[in-house]
Amino acid sequence: MEKQTVTIYDVAREAAVSMATVSRVVNGNPNVKPATRKKVLEVIDRLDYRPNAVARGLASKKTTTVGVIIPDVTNVYFSTLARGIDDVATMYKYNIILANSDDNKEKEIQVLNTLLAKQVDGIIFMGNHMDDQLREEFKRTRTPIVLAGSVDPENEVESVHIDYVAAVKEAVRDLISHGNDRIAFISGPLSDPINGEYRLKGYKEILAENNIEFDENLIFETDYSYHAGETIWPALAAAGVTAAYVGDDRLAAGVLNSALDAGVKVPEEFELVTSNNSEITQMVRPKLSSITQPLYDIGAVSMRYLTKMMNKEEDVEEDKTILLPYGYVKRASTK
Amino acid sequence: MEKQTVTIYDVAREAAVSMATVSRVVNGNPNVKPATRKKVLEVIDRLDYRPNAVARGLASKKTTTVGVIIPDVTNVYFSTLARGIDDVATMYKYNIILANSDDNKEKEIQVLNTLLAKQVDGIIFMGNHMDDQLREEFKRTRTPIVLAGSVDPENEVESVHIDYVAAVKEAVRDLISHGNDRIAFISGPLSDPINGEYRLKGYKEILAENNIEFDENLIFETDYSYHAGETIWPALAAAGVTAAYVGDDRLAAGVLNSALDAGVKVPEEFELVTSNNSEITQMVRPKLSSITQPLYDIGAVSMRYLTKMMNKEEDVEEDKTILLPYGYVKRASTK
DNA sequence: TTGAAAGCGCTAACAG
DNA sequence: CTGTTAGCGCTTTCAA
Numbered sequence: 001m002e003k004q005t006v007t008i009y010d011v012a013r014e015a016a017v018s019m020a021t022v023s024r025v026v027n028g029n030p031n032v033k034p035a036t037r038k039k040v041l042e043v044i045d046r047l048d049y050r051p052n053a054v055a056r057g058l059a060s061k062k063t064t065t066v067g068v069i070i071p072d073v074t075n076v077y078f079s080t081l082a083r084g085i086d087d088v089a090t091m092y093k094y095n096i097i098l099a100n101s102d103d104n105k106e107k108e109i110q111v112l113n114t115l116l117a118k119q120v121d122g123i124i125f126m127g128n129h130m131d132d133q134l135r136e137e138f139k140r141t142r143t144p145i146v147l148a149g150s151v152d153p154e155n156e157v158e159s160v161h162i163d164y165v166a167a168v169k170e171a172v173r174d175l176i177s178h179g180n181d182r183i184a185f186i187s188g189p190l191s192d193p194i195n196g197e198y199r200l201k202g203y204k205e206i207l208a209e210n211n212i213e214f215d216e217n218l219i220f221e222t223d224y225s226y227h228a229g230e231t232i233w234p235a236l237a238a239a240g241v242t243a244a245y246v247g248d249d250r251l252a253a254g255v256l257n258s259a260l261d262a263g264v265k266v267p268e269e270f271e272l273v274t275s276n277n278s279e280i281t282q283m284v285r286p287k288l289s290s291i292t293q294p295l296y297d298i299g300a301v302s303m304r305y306l307t308k309m310m311n312k313e314e315d316v317e318e319d320k321t322i323l324l325p326y327g328y329v330k331r332a333s334t335k
Numbered sequence: 336m337e338k339q340t341v342t343i344y345d346v347a348r349e350a351a352v353s354m355a356t357v358s359r360v361v362n363g364n365p366n367v368k369p370a371t372r373k374k375v376l377e378v379i380d381r382l383d384y385r386p387n388a389v390a391r392g393l394a395s396k397k398t399t400t401v402g403v404i405i406p407d408v409t410n411v412y413f414s415t416l417a418r419g420i421d422d423v424a425t426m427y428k429y430n431i432i433l434a435n436s437d438d439n440k441e442k443e444i445q446v447l448n449t450l451l452a453k454q455v456d457g458i459i460f461m462g463n464h465m466d467d468q469l470r471e472e473f474k475r476t477r478t479p480i481v482l483a484g485s486v487d488p489e490n491e492v493e494s495v496h497i498d499y500v501a502a503v504k505e506a507v508r509d510l511i512s513h514g515n516d517r518i519a520f521i522s523g524p525l526s527d528p529i530n531g532e533y534r535l536k537g538y539k540e541i542l543a544e545n546n547i548e549f550d551e552n553l554i555f556e557t558d559y560s561y562h563a564g565e566t567i568w569p570a571l572a573a574a575g576v577t578a579a580y581v582g583d584d585r586l587a588a589g590v591l592n593s594a595l596d597a598g599v600k601v602p603e604e605f606e607l608v609t610s611n612n613s614e615i616t617q618m619v620r621p622k623l624s625s626i627t628q629p630l631y632d633i634g635a636v637s638m639r640y641l642t643k644m645m646n647k648e649e650d651v652e653e654d655k656t657i658l659l660p661y662g663y664v665k666r667a668s669t670k
Numbered sequence: 671t672t673g674a675a676a677g678c679g680c681t682a683a684c685a686g
Numbered sequence: 687c688t689g690t691t692a693g694c695g696c697t698t699t700c701a702a
Contacts (some may be wrong), residue, residue: 007679018689023681031687053453054392055679058694063389065432065453073414073421083409086435095449097400098433100421114430118388118400226614253618260620279561283588284618285595342695353673358697368671390695393678 564589
């Protein structure tokens with residue numbers, strides 16, 4: 001039992017054909033006489049030959065692997081996207097190199113470069129903020145890139161996500177319809193376009209449509225953690241809030257428990273809706289009303305989109321951004 | 336802007352040195368005169384040269400990427416392990432190819448083979464059951480493999496995890512100390528050694544030590560989902576259970592809510608402890624008492640262990656399994 | 671300290 | 687339908 005590395009050459013010799021022929025049968029090229037194919041296949045089986053993907057990649061300039069940049073796998077929002085990505089990647093015979101970026105600019109760029117060095121055929125990027133530097137890096141490469149569940153305000157790089165503005169409007173509209181007029185907007189960093197531009201825009205719009213004055217004191221900017229929400233109630237109470245829209249489920253669970261632990265009745269005295277409809281929304285009591293997003297599908301569609309770009313398929317979308325449908329489910333955290 | 340692929344050859348020409356020299360500076364080989372190194376570095380920078388990792392891999396037979404087989408990234412238990420793995424992988428300049436297996440034997444084997452075809456330098460496997468077939472596949476390859484948070488009952492392949500038997504004993508002991516003598520054991524498939532062998536063993540042992548007769552009707556075998564727990568209360572009630580040990584947090588959240596929704600008082604009428612101390616345990620009310628496992632560390636240590644094996648370091652552990660410390664935190668779900 | 675040259679294992683024209 | 691022949695871009699002896 002030694003460093004037995006069976007190569008295509010060994011197979012060719014044993015089968016008494018050329019390497020080219022072996023290559024053909026391995027790659028399913030139809031131009032091979034059935035008899036020879038059978039013979040080669042037998043030898044491959046007998047020798048337990050396994051094509052070396054690295055050599056293949058070097059020769060063909062295709063690695064059948066795509067890079068996936070993710071802020072943190074540990075966050076269900078992203079891991080769900082990742083699952084969708086991996087599933088369709090597998091479907092199309094691709095593998096995924098997963099790299100955590102912590103949403104950190106330096107890491108993102110550095111990871112991007114090592115992915116490129118590894119010659120990935122494409123890249124799926126998930127992140128909360130796309131800035132100019134990153135956009136520049138993206139433009140420097142000819143490797144296709146698509147953003148999954150993330151937005152590029154400049155709309156220069158292809159992306160797939162939901163219509164955040166409309167979704168937030170729908171959620172807040174529900175709150176307004178119950179008579180609330182002091183509704184908190186609680187989200188992660190407003191510097192993330194998804195919060196500061198889209199969601200906030202939806203929030204403001206629906207307020208305006210209902211003649212409710214926008215009050216800056218009702219905007220609560222935190223991070224995405226459960227912990228951030230856990231201690232927020234006093235601030236909400238001080239602002240005279242009776243309802244809240246929250247941009248992240250874990251954060252929402254924190255907000256909910258924070259209110260509950262303070263003796264507040266939900267939804268009687270305080271209503272809240274969250275944004276991702278992850279399992280968490282149903283594990284807490286009362287269950288959380290939430291915007292629903294087809295996270296798995298966003299990942300899946302992103303990857304599908306990427307395959308089209310990698311194969312230079314003709315029918316790539318005219319528009320660079322694909323919008324998937326969102327929904328809204330009412331549960332016990334709202335009246 | 337064309338297919339500009341700058342190769343090591345271009346750099347060599349521009350810098351008026353040989354490819355070998357360029358290779359040396361790129362790889363930090365000390366045998367290069369500072370002056371030449373500087374010159375080469377300048378050209379590299381000017382040409383924006385980026386070494387092709389695939390070519391490198393073919394020539395050196397090292398890809399600096401490791402394969403990670405995971406049942407489902409979407410599960411925090413595993414994604415936390417994965418995060419630990421990725422972080423130390425990055426630290427050691429490795430990248431990770433992440434592949435979901437759904438705990439499915441065929442997929443596992445198939446994924447293993449494509450990983451091997453891609454010439455990964457090592458593999459980290461996470462899965463609930465190691466069977467003979469898989470073990471055979473593992474033994475066929477010379478690529479180092481370590482199990483993270485998973486066990487090989489035969490102890491033939493290296494692994495890192497906690498002492499499940501002892502951990503369960505501690506958790507159940509707490510329940511017993513509160514006077515409970517009809518304690519349910521709720522877990523995923525008993526065919527998974529971690530449940531059927533280790534945890535169950537701990538459960539039986541501590542029962543025996545306290546002269547409590549083992550009752551098979553108190554064993555509830557389900558899957559790992561939240562949903563599975565959500566409907567379990569009637570069965571528990573029928574069995575006259577007053578406490579339960581649960582093998583998975585999501586499952587535990589389901590069990591808890593199932594009891595709560597049936598009007599049962601926790602912990603007054605029903606106590607329960609769970610196993611992974613994920614964030615979920617603190618999001619539900621009452622918060623769940625739980626065994627604590629250093630999940631991130633298990634991932635990190637696994638990867639560190641793997642690097643040692645890949646570098647054939649001398650001081651690889653004598654024993655094939657590394658046990659990390661566990662803990663137990665009491666919260667409101669137990670008296 | 672540096673260079674020449676032989677591969678690594680496979681694909682992809684190009685002939686035949 | 688099959689074989690020949692170049693590489694793909696880099697590492698790695700072996701000499702110098």
